Amino acid sequence: MQRAFAAGMLIALIAPIIGVFLIMRKQSLIADTLSHIALAGVAIGLVIGSQPEWMSIFIVILGAILIEFLRVRFKSYSDVSIAILMAAGLSIALCLMSISPRGSKTMDQYLFGSIITVTGHQIAVFLAIAIGIFIYFMITKRSLYTMIFNEDVAKVSGISTKFLSFSFSAVIGLFISMMIPMIGMLLVSAIIILPAAIAIQLTTRFRYVFIIASLVSILCTFWGLVSSYKIGTPPGASIALCMVMGILLTLIYKKSKEILFKRIGE
């Protein structure tokens, strides 16, 4: 359980940072697409007999770079490319897993994940990667902000937008492929996007949005894991459910505040 908390907190610290930038870039669906591609990576690993985890990381990073390439190449159809890659990832995964003897067991493991069974070695690797990703965002935060605001403005400011976009995609790919065995492919996107969505509703300040998103994520991960332990529900699903409740409460709070201010105004 201690290891589950450690892994959960690492996810809770990094996932919202990625989520904020994805929402600002209007690319919330990318996390979902990449998790589908990760499953294809696992399936390829099983079929060719290599380590599924490393193959999944390799394929997801490749997929993330491919999505970015398609986004630039077909600007008006960028959401179509996401849909194509999502379908491609899942269909490749399902076909390959059906011919692999370990397919169905591994499929379950990656679909739903298990943060409880995470090993000390996995946490050590995850910690190193999380620190690397955190440093990446510290260095590129301002450039990402400018690029999201406007790519041409960023280019004129001397920012290499091509490198920044591709590295951003690769970093997301890497993080998602690390998250999947713990959280499960089906809920990765929710864990990344929901805390960021809550924070964007609660603050209009760029410097606070990351702090609020991380706090929300830590709180929901904590309550999710505790309730999972007490009630026996799946940990990933419990964390995601806490986040869904969080966004509902945030929306209710915002609406009531609006109504209250309107009444005071009258």
Next chain:
Amino acid sequence: MTVSTIGLNNVTFGYLKNIVIENLSFTIEQGQFAAITGENGAAKTTAMRLLLGLLKPWKGSRLWPKNLNTSYVPQQIASIEQDFPSTVFEFIVSGSWKSKKWYERVSKADIEKAEALVNKFDLQNVVHLPIGKLSGGQKQKACVARAFMSNPEILLLDEPTAGMDEKMRNIFYETLKSMCPKVTIVIITHHINEVKPYIDQIIHLERRQESCLN
């Protein structure tokens, strides 16, 4: 010709096989306030993007000194998302990041400069609002204020007065004029008559190729 003269030299450019600019040449001297004018489809934005190096000409060359501190405010910048998590003040201050390393903090001088720009562009009442919630004209002004934060030597603005009424436009041109000759300013505008009293040079583009210099 001064060191910071910019311009295009016999530039030809097009999209797919259609030439939209043919043999276009002009120069803008340091400290000038220049306007690129012309009807819709005269490739004004294309000319500005060629000047900035965002597009590569098919033929001809661009006159652009190295290491020039440039700021650019593109067209339709007003389409910033409503939920963009940034206040107007944060957004303006973000213009100073350009000259800073990632670990350098925003200085007191930057904050004071941002406050002065807020006053200059008359944004005092909206400074704490989210940038996405401003009107089109206010967003344009905030974008121009942001562009001034990095002390640019050259500022290029693509239709910066979209969404502003006539009175607001005149105040805006006057504010820009007050920044010259410290900064070279190039703007794209449809309002030739309005802008004439303030500018030093008009580059008028005719639809498809011909360009005449004033």
